[in-house]
Amino acid sequence: MQVRLRAMRYEAEGANSYELEALPGASLPPFTAGAHIDVTLAPGLTRSYSLANNPAERSRYRLGVLLETESRGGSRHVHERWRVGDILEVTPPINDFPLHARAAHSVLIAGGIGITPILAMAEELAASGRSWTMHYVCRTRARAAFLERVEAFPEAAVYFDAEPGGGALDLAGLIGRAPAGSHLYCCGPAGLLAAFETAMQARPDCAGHIERFASAETPAAQGGFRLILRRSGRTIDVLPGQTMLDALLDAGVDAAFACTNGICGTCETKVLAGVPDHRDDFLTDAEKAANAKVMVCCSGARTPTLELDL
Numbered sequence: 442m443q444v445r446l447r448a449m450r451y452e453a454e455g456a457n458s459y460e461l462e463a464l465p466g467a468s469l470p471p472f473t474a475g476a477h478i479d480v481t482l483a484p485g486l487t488r489s490y491s492l493a494n495n496p497a498e499r500s501r502y503r504l505g506v507l508l509e510t511e512s513r514g515g516s517r518h519v520h521e522r523w524r525v526g527d528i529l530e531v532t533p534p535i536n537d538f539p540l541h542a543r544a545a546h547s548v549l550i551a552g553g554i555g556i557t558p559i560l561a562m563a564e565e566l567a568a569s570g571r572s573w574t575m576h577y578v579c580r581t582r583a584r585a586a587f588l589e590r591v592e593a594f595p596e597a598a599v600y601f602d603a604e605p606g607g608g609a610l611d612l613a614g615l616i617g618r619a620p621a622g623s624h625l626y627c628c629g630p631a632g633l634l635a636a637f638e639t640a641m642q643a644r645p646d647c648a649g650h651i652e653r654f655a656s657a658e659t660p661a662a663q664g665g666f667r668l669i670l671r672r673s674g675r676t677i678d679v680l681p682g683q684t685m686l687d688a689l690l691d692a693g694v695d696a697a698f699a700c701t702n703g704i705c706g707t708c709e710t711k712v713l714a715g716v717p718d719h720r721d722d723f724l725t726d727a728e729k730a731a732n733a734k735v736m737v738c739c740s741g742a743r744t745p746t747l748e749l750d751l
């Protein structure tokens with residue numbers, strides 16, 4: 442669907458917020474806390490951005506976008522090219538990180554720009570009157586997006602781990618103290634998510650939920666195997682330095698993709714023969730073991746050939 446970029450605002454060093462509205466005569470589909478939309482930035486360049494505003498608001502979607510220093514094109518495009526008034530192509534909201542709103546207690550943990558879905562959850566929990574706390578870690582106060590809104594919640598604690606006296610988040614202690622039956626949510630950089638997952642192993646009586654921005658795995662780009670496309674009868678060599686998706690696109694195959702990072706599932710492809718080297722965060726362990734499908738954007742092959750349903 443199409444939306445208009447109504448406003449943009451500086452939020453913190455390197456981070457802007459962007460407010461999207463419906464075009465005249467249309468309305469925005471409602472969303473739930475934790476949802477994201479996929480935004481088509483340019484042909485072949487799609488990125489997912491979480492919605493940071495209160496889900497009760499029906500007139501806007503608010504995104505927070507950090508300019509990544511090693512941007513693969515997404516955040517750089519947003520920061521450098523978007524102008525107020527632009528018409529953008531987006532999907533309706535999708536929620537892979539839903540809030541279990543009826544939990545007896547909720548703990549929200551955000552690192553850096555991971556605050557975006559967590560903020561929508563905080564808005565919803567604050568309105569519900571339920572028991573919850575929020576913990577927001579950033580390098581410095583100047584780099585903390587949406588800080589003013591976060592600090593307005595009495596349930597929120599903030600930590601600036603690169604500032605003298607900025608406080609440190611004791612993640613294991615925090616998780617260890619959560620009341621039994623709590624739901625805990627974490628969004629942020631890979632190191633924070635890994636520490637969260639480790640600490641949650643000691644709390645089988647609670648439920649942990651994470652939202653990744655980037656896969657924990659490095660994409661397989663060593664090449665050296667062959668793709669056999671059963672439906673089209675084509676054979677394509679994946680060369681060193683290429684992912685399967687690179688090889689497919691270079692050969693003119695119209696392969697679907699979005700995140701290019703093993704997160705979203707858009708590039709899922711059926712495997713008809715051969716064994717993939719799974720590098721995504723989308724398939725479950727059981728699905729990976731079954732080897733019946735593969736995320737071509739980031740996975741490789743453990744066999745000299747991989748036969749795909751393409």
Ligand code: FES
Nearest residue numbers: 699701706708738
């Ligand atoms: S494009 Fe998102 S998982 Fe491959």
